[in-house]
Amino acid sequence: MSNIVLETKKLTKYFYDPIQFQVLKAIDMSINHGEFVSIVGKSGCGKSTLLYLLSTMDTDYEGQLYIHDELITGKPDKELAQIRNEKIGFVFQFHYLLAEYSVLKNVMLPGMKLGKLSEKEIEHNAMEHLRTLDMEDQALKMPNQLSGGQKQRVAIARALINNPLIIMGDEPTGNLDKKNSDLVFDIFNKLTEENKQTLLIVTHDTDFAQRTQRTITMEDGKII
Amino acid sequence: MNFKLILNIAIHLLRARLKQSIVAAVGVTFGIAMFIALVSFMNGLNDLLDGLMLNRTPHVRLYNEIKPSENQPISLSEKYKNDIHFISSVKPKDRGKAIYNSKAIVHFLKQDQRIIDVASKITTPVFFNSGTIEISGVISGIDVTAEEKLFKISDYVIEGNVIDLEQNNSIIIGKGLADKMLLVKGDIIKITTAKGNLASLKIVGISQIGISEIDDTSSYTSLETAQKLLGEATNYITDIQIKLFDISTSPSVAKEFQEKFDLDAIDYQTANSQFETGSSVRSIISYAVGIVLLIVAGFGIYNILNMMIFEKMDSIAILKATGFSGSDVKWIFISLSMIIGLTGGVFGLLFGFAFTVIIDNIPFNTASLPTISTYPINYDPLFYIIGISFAIITTGIAGFFPAMKASKIDPVEIIRGK
Numbered sequence: 001m002s003n004i005v006l007e008t009k010k011l012t013k014y015f016y017d018p019i020q021f022q023v024l025k026a027i028d029m030s031i032n033h034g035e036f037v038s039i040v041g042k043s044g045c046g047k048s049t050l051l052y053l054l055s056t057m058d059t060d061y062e063g064q065l066y067i068h069d070e071l072i073t074g075k076p077d078k079e080l081a082q083i084r085n086e087k088i089g090f091v092f093q094f095h096y097l098l099a100e101y102s103v104l105k106n107v108m109l110p111g112m113k114l115g116k117l118s119e120k121e122i123e124h125n126a127m128e129h130l131r132t133l134d135m136e137d138q139a140l141k142m143p144n145q146l147s148g149g150q151k152q153r154v155a156i157a158r159a160l161i162n163n164p165l166i167i168m169g170d171e172p173t174g175n176l177d178k179k180n181s182d183l184v185f186d187i188f189n190k191l192t193e194e195n196k197q198t199l200l201i202v203t204h205d206t207d208f209a210q211r212t213q214r215t216i217t218m219e220d221g222k223i224i
Numbered sequence: 225m226n227f228k229l230i231l232n233i234a235i236h237l238l239r240a241r242l243k244q245s246i247v248a249a250v251g252v253t254f255g256i257a258m259f260i261a262l263v264s265f266m267n268g269l270n271d272l273l274d275g276l277m278l279n280r281t282p283h284v285r286l287y288n289e290i291k292p293s294e295n296q297p298i299s300l301s302e303k304y305k306n307d308i309h310f311i312s313s314v315k316p317k318d319r320g321k322a323i324y325n326s327k328a329i330v331h332f333l334k335q336d337q338r339i340i341d342v343a344s345k346i347t348t349p350v351f352f353n354s355g356t357i358e359i360s361g362v363i364s365g366i367d368v369t370a371e372e373k374l375f376k377i378s379d380y381v382i383e384g385n386v387i388d389l390e391q392n393n394s395i396i397i398g399k400g401l402a403d404k405m406l407l408v409k410g411d412i413i414k415i416t417t418a419k420g421n422l423a424s425l426k427i428v429g430i431s432q433i434g435i436s437e438i439d440d441t442s443s444y445t446s447l448e449t450a451q452k453l454l455g456e457a458t459n460y461i462t463d464i465q466i467k468l469f470d471i472s473t474s475p476s477v478a479k480e481f482q483e484k485f486d487l488d489a490i491d492y493q494t495a496n497s498q499f500e501t502g503s504s505v506r507s508i509i510s511y512a513v514g515i516v517l518l519i520v521a522g523f524g525i526y527n528i529l530n531m532m533i534f535e536k537m538d539s540i541a542i543l544k545a546t547g548f549s550g551s552d553v554k555w556i557f558i559s560l561s562m563i564i565g566l567t568g569g570v571f572g573l574l575f576g577f578a579f580t581v582i583i584d585n586i587p588f589n590t591a592s593l594p595t596i597s598t599y600p601i602n603y604d605p606l607f608y609i610i611g612i613s614f615a616i617i618t619t620g621i622a623g624f625f626p627a628m629k630a631s632k633i634d635p636v637e638i639i640r641g642k
């Protein structure tokens with residue numbers, strides 16, 4: 001199997017509302033296994049849009065998307081959901097946790113959906129991830145009882161639960177202070193170095209981007 | 225699909241909106257309970273009224289009607305066969321009301337596999353004499369054991385005993401008649417038949433059917449007494465009453481016997497068509513009310529689900545982002561709706577049952593229905609099955625549309641919207 005985890009060919013996207021507008025212009029890129037890549041660029045250049053395409057949530061585009069050399073473009077909703085569940089971990093700028101579930105259950109949920117391990121094993125893994133993120137003692141709290149930085153760490157733990165091929169983040173530190181974003185960066189860094197975890201993070205934080213292995217700069221829907 | 229997980233998520237969402245969910249479920253409970261109570265009561269009423277007629281009416285009655293001969297002499301003539309006949313002043317022929325060869329017919333009918341039993345009867349108009357006044361009425365001469373077996377007349381004898389009719393010259397008279405003539409059990413009543421025969425009979429009982437027209441005029445005596453009264457032989461009867469195992473075949477059986485024995489025959493359905501209409505109207509009303517209540521409850525569920533989906537947009541977006549497909553999300557909301565519907569429905573059945581038991585114990589004493597002491601209820605389990613099916617179907621439909629909406633939510637739009 002090749003070393004390429006994620007590859008795009010001539011990825012192009014238009015918005016039609018209110019006027020036709022090309023957001024992404026024939027984007028070719030690839031991410032290797034174990035790489036820690038950041039995407040930077042001016043506000044409105046299309047970073048988030050690109051990330052939504054790569055995460056398979058947005059299917060309205062031209063060009064092709066490959067994950068592990070497998071063509072993803074054109075697959076039905078059910079298979080895409082399966083791919084997201086198994087191969088992609090997503091961390092948003094705003095910590096999207098389910099308010100109805102405890103921290104631990106939030107982390108476990110994608111694992112339960114995948115259904116490859118027993119509930120006990122998933123719970124054990126979830127506790128392990130929470131422990132590495134120093135969140136173990138918060139496991140039984142509800143999300144609304146956590147601080148912003150803590151919620152983001154829970155979201156990272158959730159992204160890790162199924163050992164995904166790649167973790168994508170859209171400004172995961174955008175909402176955090178310097179101390180907390182350093183903490184998140186350190187977590188990401190540790191994941192690539194110790195587990196060879198592939199990471200693709202959109203950020204505005206130049207400091208953050210400089211410390212990653214590779215930085216992709218976007219301008220006006222193109223990679224430069 | 226991992227149904228346990230989907231159910232788990234549905235329950236968690238439901239718990240977050242417990243109050244509204246309960247209100248929605250109570251709507252279903254109310255609808256189902258009302259439906260059960262109404263249908264059970266209406267059907268109890270139908271059974272009561274049907275029973276009132278059915279128990280007292282033969283499925284097929286054979287008799288001789290007074291009518292003109294169908295074949296007038298001229299129609300038998302070869303010569304005028306192709307002509308149109310105008311005959312004026314045709315008079316009915318007096319064949320008498322007696323059924324000829326009745327013993328043989330009854331014997332033949334008793335062998336028939338479709339027939340439960342046969343009861344012979346004589347009905348004849350009489351005058352009851354009380355002092356100087358004469359009250360017209362009817363005497364039914366009955367075969368006491370057969371009549372009791374088929375029509376359970378003892379249910380309507382409020383004083384005395386039907387078996388006493390087997391004594392010579394005894395009679396049971398209607399309550400209305402007894403009241404009018406100030407007669408009680410043990411008195412002697414004088415009777416004049418249409419042919420002028422006079423007789424005195426001993427009153428051994430009072431009957432009350434609940435229909436004043438009947439109670440005011442009718443009386444029962446034994447076949448033998450009636451024959452004696454009329455001065456007829458022991459094979460004289462005017463009616464043969466038949467009960468069938470399958471009541472729905474009565475029209476065809478009536479037709480068959482009519483041709484076979486050259487008698488007039490009337491079947492249950494024809495004789496009681498107005499009661500059938502009443503029964504079906506009552507059934508339709510109770511089902512209609514039940515369905516309307518459930519539709520209202522369905523809208524309640526539809527509303528709460530729509531509201532929940534609106535509030536839980538974020539949660540739906542996360543579920544989708546973390547690997548739940550549109551159909552998983554759809555099933556989460558359908559199960560949510562089904563949980564509300566089933567819980568509400570089961571409670572509805574319980575409350576419905578409780579209501580019917582309460583109705584069943586409300587005293588209902590009416591002079592016209594001597595065998596009834598409380599309101600009638602039919603406890604058919606079929607109503608409960610229909611009720612819970614209604615609940616499942618309406619909540620399923622009410623949940624389906626919001627669930628489809630939830631399954632189509634675009635997570636990108638939600639995540640971008642923050």
Ligand SMILES: Nc1ncnc2c1ncn2[C@@H]1O[C@H](COP(=O)(O)OP(=O)(O)OP(=O)(O)O)[C@@H](O)[C@H]1O
Nearest residue numbers: 015016017018023042043044045046047048049050
């Ligand atoms: N739903 C939409 N309809 C029309 N235009 C849109 C829509 N979503 C985004 N856009 C436009 O697409 C462009 C790219 O948006 P995108 O969110 O990808 O930018 P971004 O690079 O993530 O910016 P930021 O750094 O501010 O988050 C912007 O000009 C935006 O106005």
Ligand SMILES: [Mg+2]
Nearest residue numbers: 047048049170
């Ligand atoms: Mg963005």
